[in-house]
Amino acid sequence: MIQIIAVLCSLSSPAECHEQTVTTSDFGDISMTSCLMGAPQLAEWMKEHPGQRLAGWKCVIGTPSKGI
Numbered sequence: 001m002i003q004i005i006a007v008l009c010s011l012s013s014p015a016e017c018h019e020q021t022v023t024t025s026d027f028g029d030i031s032m033t034s035c036l037m038g039a040p041q042l043a044e045w046m047k048e049h050p051g052q053r054l055a056g057w058k059c060v061i062g063t064p065s066k067g068i
Helices: 032-036 042-047
Strands: 002-010 016-022 051-059
Touching: 002 032, 016 042, 016 051, 032 051, 042 051
Parallel strands: none
Antiparallel strands: 002 016, 002 051
């Protein structure tokens, strides 16, 4: 399983940032290459969350973490 974990910052409070799992390969066609290049799933997710700024992302292989 591949997870896309985004680092998101609030537009109203730019210093407030957090990590959030955007999607996993269970829910879409995600390869490690597409994840590293900025998967379309990440762009789609950002359209649905306009109050946040994408500060970065990482691709993680493995089971989703409950702490994120």
